Amino acid sequence: MQLTGSQIVVECLKEQGVDTVFGYPGGTILNIYDELYRHPEIKHILTSHEQGAAHAADGYARSTGKAGVCMATSGPGATNLVTGIATANMDSVPMIAITCNVANPLLGKDSFQEVDIAGVTMPLTKHNFIVKDITKLADTMRRAFKIAQSGRPGPVLIDITKDVTAAKTEYTKEVPAIIGRIGDTITEDAVADAIEIIKKAKKPMIFVGGGAVIANASQELAEFVEKVDAPVTDTLMGKGAFDGNNPYYTGMLGMHGTKTANLSVSECDLLIVVGSRFSDRVTGNASKFASKAKILQIDVDPAEVNKNIVVDHYIIGDIKLVLDILNKKLEKQDHSKWLEKVFARKEEMPLSYPVDRLTGPYIMEKILEITKGEAIITTEVGQHQMWAAQFYSYKKPRTFITSGGLGTMGYGLGACIGAKVGNPDVPVFNIAGDGCFRMNMNEIATATRYNIPIIQVVFNNNVLGMVRQWQTLFYGQRYSHTILNDKVDFVKLAEAMGAKAYRVTKKEEVEPVIKEAMQLGEPVVIECVIDCDDKVWPMVAPGAPINQVMTEDDV
Incomplete structure (x- = not known):
């Protein structure tokens, strides 16, 4: 026709x-x-x-x-x-x-x-x-x-x-062809070599990136972890591919990764990399990254192999298919001594934060508790993004949505609206700093126009928090153009755009406000006033190896 x-x-x-x-x-x-x-x-x-x-x-x-x-x-x-x-x-x-x-x-x-x-x-x-x-x-x-x-x-x-x-x-209508998974690149030799490397390892570690989420490989990954009997770490993009509540999980890797993950990757003798591109925020000093380990990389994109980190072995192909093949061929391994050491480290070096006042980590833990880990969390970029990654346990893929590679301030609110439209029956929160929220807060008007019941949480510290953290630690406390101490009233702004709005200043106010926001069925903005000098810990200084991970006590 x-x-x-x-x-x-x-x-x-x-x-x-x-x-x-x-x-x-x-x-x-x-x-x-x-x-x-x-x-x-x-x-x-x-x-x-x-x-x-x-x-x-x-x-x-x-x-x-x-x-x-x-x-x-x-x-x-x-x-x-x-x-x-x-x-x-x-x-x-x-x-x-x-x-x-x-x-x-x-x-x-x-x-x-x-x-x-x-x-x-x-x-x-x-x-x-x-x-x-x-x-x-x-x-x-x-x-x-x-x-x-x-x-x-x-x-x-x-x-x-x-x-x-x-x-x-x-025009003639066509039925779209089924998009198949890439498996013809997976060779028997590559699989056999990978299994041999895994069998020889005494201290293996599994490192999960966003490719595992994209491939919908969570089930195969969980089985693979059990087969290898190895602790797991992930990237921002990989969150939820492996259940963050699983005992094998050690936390995120890299600049704001846990001490357990960073030190264990630096000590392991085999690092199995599942769908990660070795971002500089993960590797720190690339020449010293996982220096004691052989590296086995699994990725669908051959361009990622040896791009940032030289690896010892790789398998190119769809991650779900690769893991399924490895699971069928690999015998159950036993690394109980290595796991005992890693788990002891995990007990000794937990994430922590100040408990005497309202903080970003406390708010994230409350959102986790109230939602039982069943929400979708989107974020902007900065300190709040790291706290959302550290203090909310993601047990399913596609539930942590953030700008990992480009680091786009102003990303989260639009993404939150898109995620809620695509998942109307799931609670969706966007976690923002006041600097990021300013960039695209006009999208609150979009949420109210269509009554899209998102919950926008603004961590308001009146500064560009992550930049200020760097200025404090590495720039002699010269706070050049990072102070946002002006007269903007986010509650009035949100109300002017038709949203319900709250201002939270005390810990005891957090739980009732979040519970009420979840029951309203309309767009909500929650401004949470926190201290301008709260920092994200742990941290690896730029250019340092990841085993030089420091906490506030170390500083």
Whole structure:
């Protein structure tokens, strides 16, 4: 049948099972929005800013495992998506960004709101397209979804000229092909060598990254840990892939990792790396990372092997498939002496925080207690992000959603909205600092417009907390432009945007406020006033090896 380009875009979204789109209309994309008007089966969430749309699509994707979709018009609309696209790219998130550009005859003429968004985003996407021919539109849409979701996922941008959205061509509906897992790269020799290395280890450690979450490999990972009989550590992106309540779990690794994890990785004789890219925030001084260990890396992306850390052995392939094969071939190992040492270290070196006042860690522990670990936690970036990682136990994947690679301040609130839309029956909290909250707090208006019952928690210390922490420890307490001690009233702001709001200043106020917020069924903002000099401990100084992990007592 003959359809316009706009109709083809909507039909292709329906083909792919898309139920929600986040976006902001404008001149060049009006034809698509006009068609969306006729299709209420696709929910459209109008965000307050295009960046919020990108972050919401990202949070939707991370929390559901499906591709998130965002839309924007040409020029500034498209460029406002860029930070969200880069965030998704760094963390391997399947996202489709649909933009429209000026008509073909106007391209390259500095026309009103013309930007080469495909050129702008080329380094920030897994792939991108500009569609200038109506006959190629449907195939391009289908290819984009396949690319975004296959192998190592990532964002794909589709830029469509406005005349293509109005033109007509023949359209035939297609059922999307099932996207298979990558297994043809898993060789028998690689598996055999890996099993031999594991059998020889006396002090193995398993290090879990975001790839295990993406691969939905939690069940296989849990079995693998039992088979290897090894303690487990993870990254920010890997949280929830392995149950944080499991006795084998030692906490997060790296700059703000636990002493147990950092010291044990530095002492182990085999480090099994499951879906991690060896970020500098994890490795510290790369030349001294896991220096006593052989390293076995399991990853779907061959580009990650020997990129940041040289490894002794690797298996390339889908993590779920690799672990399943290893579990079938590997005999149960016994490392009881090594585990005894690690578990003793875990008892001796627990995470701690000041108990005489209201703190971020206390609030996170209260949220954990009240939700019983069943909430989705999104975060902004900074001290609050680390406290959310340290003091909330994630027992399931896709329940901790944060900007790990790009470290995007302003990410969490949009992501929280996307996660709640994708998981309406799950409580969703966004944890923010006051600095981050300022960046995209206009998205509270999005939550209230659609009555999306998110709970926004703001740790207000009137400073840029993590930057101040670095200034305190490494810059002679020169607090250059990090003090936010102004007259902003977050409670009044939230109320002005239609949200219920609370201000908490004492520990005893936290529990009743959180319980009430969870029962309201509407957007809530909770401002929690904490001390400006509270710090995230433990910490590894930049450039130091991770075994030089320090606490406040050490300083």
